Amino acid sequence: MSDQLKALVSRPVFVFLTDGRSLVGNFEGYDQQANVILSQTHERIFSSTEPMQSVPIGVYLIRGETIAIIGELDEELDEAADYDNMRVEPLDPIHL
Amino acid sequence: MLVELKNGETFNGHLVNCDNWMNLTLREVIQTSSDGDRFWRLTECYIRGNTIKYLRVPDEIIDMVKEDAAKQRAAGGRNSNRGGAGGNTGGDQRGGHYSQQGGDRGGRGGGRGGRGDYNKSGRGGYNGGDRGGRGGGMRGGRGRGSSQA
Numbered sequence: 001m002s003d004q005l006k007a008l009v010s011r012p013v014f015v016f017l018t019d020g021r022s023l024v025g026n027f028e029g030y031d032q033q034a035n036v037i038l039s040q041t042h043e044r045i046f047s048s049t050e051p052m053q054s055v056p057i058g059v060y061l062i063r064g065e066t067i068a069i070i071g072e073l074d075e076e077l078d079e080a081a082d083y084d085n086m087r088v089e090p091l092d093p094i095h096l
Numbered sequence: 097m098l099v100e101l102k103n104g105e106t107f108n109g110h111l112v113n114c115d116n117w118m119n120l121t122l123r124e125v126i127q128t129s130s131d132g133d134r135f136w137r138l139t140e141c142y143i144r145g146n147t148i149k150y151l152r153v154p155d156e157i158i159d160m161v162k163e164d165a166a167k168q169r170a171a172g173g174r175n176s177n178r179g180g181a182g183g184n185t186g187g188d189q190r191g192g193h194y195s196q197q198g199g200d201r202g203g204r205g206g207g208r209g210g211r212g213d214y215n216k217s218g219r220g221g222y223n224g225g226d227r228g229g230r231g232g233g234m235r236g237g238r239g240r241g242s243s244q245a
Contacts, residue, residue: 019104019149028158035118039158059158061151063118066102 005030005070012073013038018066020091022046024073025060034064044083046090052083068094097122098152099143104130107143118145 005027013027015038025038041060045053099107099120109122125138 017149019102037158039155057152058155059153061153063145063148063150065146066149 002030002032002034002064005034005036008070008072012075013070014073015062015067016069016091017062018068018094020093022091023057023060023062024054024078028059031064034067036062036064036067036070038062046086046088048087048089050087052086052088054083097154100149100152101143101147102149103147107141109138109141112140115145118148119143120145120148 008027009029011027013025015023015025015036017023022044023038023041024044025041028037028039030036038060039058041057042054043057045055047053097109097111099109099122101107106128107122107125108128109125111120112123113121120143121140122138122143123140125141127136127138127141128134
């Protein structure tokens with residue numbers, strides 16, 4: 001499972017955590033348990049009433065268990081997205 | 097560094113030790129309740145790895161780890177770094193399984209470097225060098241067998 005992460009190394013990725021948070025950052029590394037290191041991480045905070053906020057939070061080491069989804073970020077698509085005018089409900093946490 | 101637990105509580109303190117299970121010991125800790133409105137000061141605390149959601153570490157750590165990895169490679173990879181250099185996270189880690197740029201084989205060397213030496217050089221594990229903990233936490237397979245080899 002974690003060897004599929006190899007392809008992501010040093011690429012921009014998004015991560016959704018099981019608590020509903022979404023992060024975007026540079027994928028720096030991982031291990032067998034899919035613990036993941038991101039640099040230049042931003043947390044994207046969505047709200048149904050306000051524009052998306054992107055908060056810089058630096059280097060993150062995320063425990064594999066708490067990762068719900070991880071994938072490569074298509075920067076072109078991402079830049080094309082009009083986050084300022086989007087109003088999006090934040091994700092609910094997942095209770096496994 | 098900052099540690100957030102799965103229950104949302106956070107612990108902000110200096111890493112003094114960690115192990116392969118990500119169990120941590122922190123000193124001079126500020127604990128924050130999950131709602132963020134209560135705080136406690138603790139001189140020391142131990143956190144069981146499996147309760148952790150994520151760690152937030154200082155930006156410089158990434159560069160330090162990369163430098164160390166580069167040094168390790170330069171020193172010839174596998175059995176090179178006995179003693180001081182002690183692996184990119186300070187002593188205990190076998191095999192640099194945190195692949196940087198995909199190419200880092202890690203190698204078995206791992207480094208015996210006692211924590212003491214290591215600290216003097218100002219490099220620690222993820223803790224910004226103040227204490228030179230034991231390595232980044234994670235498991236660190238066996239060098240070659242690890243996922244990016």
